[in-house]
Amino acid sequence: NAGVTQTPKFQVLKTGQSMTLQCAQDMNHEYMSWYRQDPGMGLRLIHYSVGAGITDQGEVPNGYNVSRSTTEDFPLRLLSAAPSQTSVYFCASSSDRNVYGYTFGSGTRLTVV
Amino acid sequence: AQTVTQSQPEMSVQEAETVTLSCTYDTSENNYYLFWYKQPPSRQMILVIRQEAYKQQNATENRFSVNFQKAAKSFSLKISDSQLGDTAMYFCAFLLNDMRFGAGTRLTVKP
Numbered sequence: 001n002a003g004v005t006q007t008p009k010f011q012v013l014k015t016g017q018s019m020t021l022q023c024a025q026d027m028n029h030e031y032m033s034w035y036r037q038d039p040g041m042g043l044r045l046i047h048y049s050v051g052a053g054i055t056d057q058g059e060v061p062n063g064y065n066v067s068r069s070t071t072e073d074f075p076l077r078l079l080s081a082a083p084s085q086t087s088v089y090f091c092a093s094s095s096d097r098n099v100y101g102y103t104f105g106s107g108t109r110l111t112v113v
Numbered sequence: 114a115q116t117v118t119q120s121q122p123e124m125s126v127q128e129a130e131t132v133t134l135s136c137t138y139d140t141s142e143n144n145y146y147l148f149w150y151k152q153p154p155s156r157q158m159i160l161v162i163r164q165e166a167y168k169q170q171n172a173t174e175n176r177f178s179v180n181f182q183k184a185a186k187s188f189s190l191k192i193s194d195s196q197l198g199d200t201a202m203y204f205c206a207f208l209l210n211d212m213r214f215g216a217g218t219r220l221t222v223k224p
Contacts, residue, residue: 035214040122042119056211090158098165101160102158
């Protein structure tokens with residue numbers, strides 16, 4: 001049981017490049033979310049999913065795409081990286097958010113130059 | 114959309130003393146859930162305590178307790194007998210359709 005696994009842990013991108021941040025969980029959790037953490041702003045919700053095939057936008061979805069083709073995986077795609085997307089990205093999952101809240105991955109630190 | 118406000122960017126407390134972190138939120142809904150998360154320097158997010166809005170009784174987990182004032186939309190965290198290991202960022206979170214976080218309070222426990 002590995003929990004929530006995020007890859008890579010660190011990434012440097014050039015402006016305009018695209019990439020995918022991977023998130024996988026082996027706990028059969030229905031709920032998954034992506035957050036970004038910036039100094040002084042806490043965690044802001046990018047996209048979330050309540051089950052395979054279902055996704056919805058959060059507070060700051062622009063510039064990001066997600067899909068949920070399986071219960072286990074919830075990748076986050078940066079379409080054309082911008083310096084404003086420099087941040088720490090967290091993926092989280094839950095079987096029942098009301099009871100357990102979210103279990104978080106260890107984060108991906110992304111720098112866009 | 115729900116908003117969560119943590120008005121104390123930084124706080125400090127002496128070891129073994131008690132400290133209270135503030136959190137307010139804005140919603141027109143009646144049934145929701147509230148959480149406090151801890152983020153130590155390791156960056157890992159750790160659930161500290163949760164509260165159901167329909168329960169009047171305040172949640173308690175060992176040295177951690179909350180003061181939930183539903184009418185005032187306030188959800189503060191009290192840490193008793195503070196320990197050096199409590200040094201961390203603390204985030205308040207509100208759950209309805211999705212989970213939203215406050216900006217966080219950086220707590221330092223001084224020896």
